[in-house]
Amino acid sequence: MASMSVKHAIAAAKKLRSLQERFNPGGSDIYPALMGDEAITALIPSGNPLSVHILMFTRALREQGTDEQYEKFGRRADNNEIIGTFAQTELGHGTYLRGLEARADYDRGTEEFVLNTPKLSSYKWWPGGLGQTCNYCIFVAQLYIDNEAKGMAMFVVQIRDEETHMPLPGVHVGEIGKKMGLNGVNNGFLGLKDYRVPRLNMLMRHQQVLPDGRFVKSPVSQVSYFPMVFVRCMVARQNSNYLAQAATIATRYSVIRRQSPIEEGQPEPKILEHLTQQMKVIPEIVTAVVYRLAAANLQNMYNETAEAVYRKDFSRLPELHALACILKVATSYDSTYGIERLRQACGGHGYLTAGNLGNIFAMAAPACTYEGENSVLYLQVGKILMKNWSQVLAGRELMPSMAYISECSKMTSFPQWTGSWECLLKAIQYACVGSIRLAFQSYNARVQSAQSQTAAVNYSGLELTKAAELHGRSYVAGNFYQQIVNSPNKHQRSPQFQKVLENMLELHLIQIFFRHLGDILRFIRITEDEISALQRRLEEVLKELRPDAVAITDAFDFNDKILSSALGCYDGNVYERLFEAALKHPLNRKSVPDFFEAHLKPFMKENADNAKKSKL
Ligand SMILES: CCCCC/C=C\C/C=C\C/C=C\C=C\C(=O)SCCNC(=O)CCNC(=O)[C@H](O)C(C)(C)COP(=O)(O)OP(=O)(O)OC[C@H]1O[C@@H](n2cnc3c(N)ncnc32)[C@H](O)[C@@H]1OP(=O)(O)O
Numbered sequence: 286m287a288s289m290s291v292k293h294a295i296a297a298a299k300k301l302r303s304l305q306e307r308f309n310p311g312g313s314d315i316y317p318a319l320m321g322d323e324a325i326t327a328l329i330p331s332g333n334p335l336s337v338h339i340l341m342f343t344r345a346l347r348e349q350g351t352d353e354q355y356e357k358f359g360r361r362a363d364n365n366e367i368i369g370t371f372a373q374t375e376l377g378h379g380t381y382l383r384g385l386e387a388r389a390d391y392d393r394g395t396e397e398f399v400l401n402t403p404k405l406s407s408y409k410w411w412p413g414g415l416g417q418t419c420n421y422c423i424f425v426a427q428l429y430i431d432n433e434a435k436g437m438a439m440f441v442v443q444i445r446d447e448e449t450h451m452p453l454p455g456v457h458v459g460e461i462g463k464k465m466g467l468n469g470v471n472n473g474f475l476g477l478k479d480y481r482v483p484r485l486n487m488l489m490r491h492q493q494v495l496p497d498g499r500f501v502k503s504p505v506s507q508v509s510y511f512p513m514v515f516v517r518c519m520v521a522r523q524n525s526n527y528l529a530q531a532a533t534i535a536t537r538y539s540v541i542r543r544q545s546p547i548e549e550g551q552p553e554p555k556i557l558e559h560l561t562q563q564m565k566v567i568p569e570i571v572t573a574v575v576y577r578l579a580a581a582n583l584q585n586m587y588n589e590t591a592e593a594v595y596r597k598d599f600s601r602l603p604e605l606h607a608l609a610c611i612l613k614v615a616t617s618y619d620s621t622y623g624i625e626r627l628r629q630a631c632g633g634h635g636y637l638t639a640g641n642l643g644n645i646f647a648m649a650a651p652a653c654t655y656e657g658e659n660s661v662l663y664l665q666v667g668k669i670l671m672k673n674w675s676q677v678l679a680g681r682e683l684m685p686s687m688a689y690i691s692e693c694s695k696m697t698s699f700p701q702w703t704g705s706w707e708c709l710l711k712a713i714q715y716a717c718v719g720s721i722r723l724a725f726q727s728y729n730a731r732v733q734s735a736q737s738q739t740a741a742v743n744y745s746g747l748e749l750t751k752a753a754e755l756h757g758r759s760y761v762a763g764n765f766y767q768q769i770v771n772s773p774n775k776h777q778r779s780p781q782f783q784k785v786l787e788n789m790l791e792l793h794l795i796q797i798f799f800r801h802l803g804d805i806l807r808f809i810r811i812t813e814d815e816i817s818a819l820q821r822r823l824e825e826v827l828k829e830l831r832p833d834a835v836a837i838t839d840a841f842d843f844n845d846k847i848l849s850s851a852l853g854c855y856d857g858n859v860y861e862r863l864f865e866a867a868l869k870h871p872l873n874r875k876s877v878p879d880f881f882e883a884h885l886k887p888f889m890k891e892n893a894d895n896a897k898k899s900k901l
């Protein structure tokens with residue numbers, strides 16, 4: 286499987302290169318890499334072994350290396366002359382980066398670093414492509430000078446001979462084993478023993494080790510985390526894509542499959558006529574659109590921040606970090622759970638490999654873990670919200686994506702309930718700020734009672750997580766509201782199209798309202814009549830969006846090859862394709878399977894003989 290994936294990945298990368306040169310000659314715009322990886326990944330159901338090379342190895346060389354280091358390594362990597370990965374996670378550590386055990390000791394006598402993974406738990410473990418594909422990696426290690434720890438640093442390390450692909454001396458490298466998906470990616474392990482690299486193999490754009498061993502600290506240590514921020518932005522886009530693919534498949538299947546009359550004596554309807562089926566499928570279509578828009582916003586913010594960081598302006602890093610964390614978490618959680626809901630909406634056929642929903646789930650699900658495990662990133666955002674709440678209490682301005690927190694903090698109570706979009710959006714934001722305030726009170730009480738900040742974060746973790754989750758909802762819903770209601774190009778839309786968009790906004794806001802009704806009722810008084818009115822509107826907007834469901838998913842414009850699903854093909858010939866796929870199963874090559882003579886027949890005969898004996 287791995288070699289097939291590499292073959293496909295290389296073919297797709299070549300195609301991408303020609304497209305890039307045609308549409309973006311010599312450009313370093315991130316989109317071609319992004320689109321390329323998306324395209325390659327989508328065409329290789331078992332995952333793209335070059336993903337981490339494209340997304341992290343080349344980017345780390347460009348953003349963390351000096352111009353000279355880019356000339357030496359980065360240009361060759363961008364041109365796919367060398368293939369690398371990003372080797373940070375270890376067998377024993379993934380989240381707690383300050384606990385990473387791999388070490389780089391500077392030898393000023395030879396102006397080299399001596400790289401070691403001192404224990405089994407120090408082995409790099411998980412990096413994509415590391416097992417068999419890559420001949421280089423970015424090796425993340427704790428830097429030591431005269432045995433004094435200086436923090437994390439990145440090193441360009443060649444792990445295999447460029448001609449023979451043999452592992453180099455001091456390198457122990459291989460595949461970590463089968464996973465629940467992405468089995469074409471050959472995630473690998475790497476051990477290094479007294480492996481020497483020249484001083485100039487340490488990426489030194491932001492921090493340096495001089496020939497005499499003097500250490501020049503980075504002005505902002507967190508800039509070394511920047512490669513992860515980029516992939517978190519990618520995940521937001523990638524996972525909204527996975528959800529859109531699954532929503533396309535389930536929608537198309539739901540207008541082909543007929544089952545269970547709604548009126549006695551009437552013909553069986555398309556299953557999408559059932560209200561509960563609409564509630565399973567249509568909100569996922571809208572969620573895919575909502576996250577795709579949020580991910581595009583995040584992408585633009587990433588580009589602006591990356592250019593600023595290149596100019597040594599680190600001012601926007603904290604906001605990008607906070608948004609990248611919360612959108613990576615929200616998109617990966619909602620897409621993973623949404624794809625499973627869509628699979629279940631397709632009944633038994635949704636469980637067939639030919640439907641491809643299982644594989645889309647297996648591609649989407651690990652994004653809840655890689656690039657920062659989601660619950661850890663929720664806590665990270667919770668901490669940032671605590672910091673920002675202190676700013677609010679001090680009367681200081683907040684970063685733009687958190688400005689609503691300041692506004693809501695000035696409200697002594699929630700205004701008269703109207704149920705309008707603005708009211709629903711403000712309710713979610715108001716509940717978020719209420720949760721932040723409660724979390725802050727718990728966190729602050731703990732710090733005041735002499736708990737350390739890290740301990741206070743841990744013991745306030747449930748409330749911090751809730752506040753972070755509601756912050757994500759507030760940002761995403763606010764972004765969607767702005768795009769639909771206040772977009773500068775709104776006048777270019779036809780009235781019909783605007784109406785569909787407004788129905789999608791109505792559905793998203795009501796769906797989020799009901800999902801967090803408990804959180805909202807904690808801070809806002811809403812009567813049963815007002816809630817029932819929203820229940821009616823939910824049923825009504827599902828009915829209104831039903832006729833547009835296929836058109837919206839067709840607009841995602843996935844080629845049948847990308848969907849790779851007998852349930853979701855554009856021509857709707859589901860049964861013929863399911864049957865065609867079934868006949869291709871190896872077990873159908875013979876009428877009598879080999880195991881009949883070898884196992885089944887003797888087993889049945891033995892039982893029959895025993896039955897006869899017991900009668901005698
Ligand atoms: C479209 C096609 C593309 C497809 C895309 C999809 C997938 C790609 C394919 C497959 C997956 C591929 C690769 C996967 C790769 C990996 O998984 S790489 C390894 C990822 N590992 C992690 O993410 C580790 C997670 N842990 C952390 O990030 C940090 O340990 C954590 C943030 C949890 C804690 O940081 P730490 O420094 O230890 O302590 P603090 O929390 O106190 O932070 C100190 C201050 O630094 C600020 N900060 C932290 N992180 C960042 C950051 N990234 N950027 C900017 N600032 C950061 C933090 O806010 C604190 O600031 P203050 O001091 O409070 O002001």
Ligand SMILES: Cc1cc2nc3c(=O)[nH]c(=O)nc-3n(C[C@H](O)[C@H](O)[C@H](O)COP(=O)(O)OP(=O)(O)OC[C@H]3O[C@@H](n4cnc5c(N)ncnc54)[C@H](O)[C@@H]3O)c2cc1C
Nearest residue numbers: 337371372373374378379380411412413651655656657658
């Ligand atoms: C498909 C895939 C591809 C990957 N690709 C790469 C790659 O290319 N390069 C790379 O370097 N890594 C890669 N990784 C590794 C990934 O980054 C780590 O798995 C991730 O960072 C989580 O670390 P961990 O697995 O060690 O879990 P741990 O850090 O051990 O966490 C385990 C669990 O403990 C809990 N936990 C941990 N810390 C905290 C905390 N502070 N507070 C509360 N709970 C906590 C959480 O529930 C967490 O799920 C990949 C992983 C996968 C699944």
